[in-house]
Amino acid sequence: MTKHPGLAAGTGSSVVVDRCQVCDGTDLKPGIFLGYLPPVNQMRPIGARPFEQPAYPAQWLFCTRCQLVQLGLIVDPRVLFPPDYPYSSGTTRILRENFAELYQEYRTLLPLEAKDLVVDIGSNDGTLLANFQAGGHRVHGVEPTAMGDLANKRGIATTIAFFGRESAERVRSAEGPARLITATNVFAHIENIHDIVESILLLLRDDGVFVSESHYLVSLLETLQYDTIYHEHLRYYSLRSLSWLLGMHGLEVIHAKRIPTHGGSIRVYAARRGMHQVRPTVAEMLAAEDKAGAMADRLRDFERRVMMSKLALHATVLDLKKQGARIFGVGAPSRASTLINHVGLDEGMLECVVEVPGSHKVGKYMPGTLIPVVEESRLFEAQPEYALLLSWHIADELIPKLAAKGFHGRYLVPLPEPRVVERR
Numbered sequence: 001m002t003k004h005p006g007l008a009a010g011t012g013s014s015v016v017v018d019r020c021q022v023c024d025g026t027d028l029k030p031g032i033f034l035g036y037l038p039p040v041n042q043m044r045p046i047g048a049r050p051f052e053q054p055a056y057p058a059q060w061l062f063c064t065r066c067q068l069v070q071l072g073l074i075v076d077p078r079v080l081f082p083p084d085y086p087y088s089s090g091t092t093r094i095l096r097e098n099f100a101e102l103y104q105e106y107r108t109l110l111p112l113e114a115k116d117l118v119v120d121i122g123s124n125d126g127t128l129l130a131n132f133q134a135g136g137h138r139v140h141g142v143e144p145t146a147m148g149d150l151a152n153k154r155g156i157a158t159t160i161a162f163f164g165r166e167s168a169e170r171v172r173s174a175e176g177p178a179r180l181i182t183a184t185n186v187f188a189h190i191e192n193i194h195d196i197v198e199s200i201l202l203l204l205r206d207d208g209v210f211v212s213e214s215h216y217l218v219s220l221l222e223t224l225q226y227d228t229i230y231h232e233h234l235r236y237y238s239l240r241s242l243s244w245l246l247g248m249h250g251l252e253v254i255h256a257k258r259i260p261t262h263g264g265s266i267r268v269y270a271a272r273r274g275m276h277q278v279r280p281t282v283a284e285m286l287a288a289e290d291k292a293g294a295m296a297d298r299l300r301d302f303e304r305r306v307m308m309s310k311l312a313l314h315a316t317v318l319d320l321k322k323q324g325a326r327i328f329g330v331g332a333p334s335r336a337s338t339l340i341n342h343v344g345l346d347e348g349m350l351e352c353v354v355e356v357p358g359s360h361k362v363g364k365y366m367p368g369t370l371i372p373v374v375e376e377s378r379l380f381e382a383q384p385e386y387a388l389l390l391s392w393h394i395a396d397e398l399i400p401k402l403a404a405k406g407f408h409g410r411y412l413v414p415l416p417e418p419r420v421v422e423r424r
């Protein structure tokens, strides 16, 4: 078992990655550098005097041994997620549909009896588990934030805790071992990933199945989602690198599939080696990854395309500004901060960013800028000529919504290539 020599957690600072976060390898090749990014959850109130705020270098490293693409600096989670920071869950339609589809797919692939326990790690408000519960199965969530209380109120038993050895043992002694454990959007964020996998094994029945969903590196590269690179995302998985991680713990991948969440993710089924039949989807996806070329070459190509995309977005904004157009940003998810900071958008180019009413981001500046975040109603009152979609990966879901709410302007979709969409 490899253990990183120094964890960033609790340091109030950061730790340099000089050995691979997963395999402990030392041959780490430098990849794209997006500059110094401010923590996305530290937002200065509008009008506050400038005060000292941290920014951390965001650079990828590529491990030639296990093929993992990872950030070269691990920032203390307490810096990234301040304790006083209100948590908000963004449950999009795509996400809800995906969880329902996961349930249906699982039922057709593998046996699941009524008495079987299904555990979801980072279970949020219980949306995923609700599908299994409606199917008559026993369910249990593990969720550290107040969203877990909401799940309990909905009747979905939830342990309010970070997932780890202690909470795994607590759930196991209360409910018995799990037939199925799910973890969506968890594997990229947690610093000590080996502890998480070991705790999953503690809770998983010998013939149990572990299903994870992670943002997919291949989708990220294909659709130029460099804006999903920020310090909360420590690791960027291909199936190859995820298999390596699971394999270190005696798990083998038995099924893999691409899914549309978060702009392109992979759903990976794993089980203890030899316990389940391995489906052809695994070899197929690995072959597709290999066929696309050596990862080192793909990463160099990605760097060049990101640079070209940045210049193209500048050129588009320049054209619009010459015409005297006003541009508002729509949505302030974490990825918006990377895009705005890397491209160098400022309050002259982007008058403001609008957010849904009640968002804790309203009344603050976008990280690293003087672009104010204001309530969404401003968009409908001011009717700027252009709305820059910062959640561009769900543009198809957003555009009809904004049009229905009364926005008459055009839409600027920044990535993968900047394009203008007329209202529908």
Ligand SMILES: [Zn+2]
Pocket: 020, 021, 022, 023, 024, 025, 063, 064, 065, 066, 067, 068
């Ligand atoms: Zn490695």
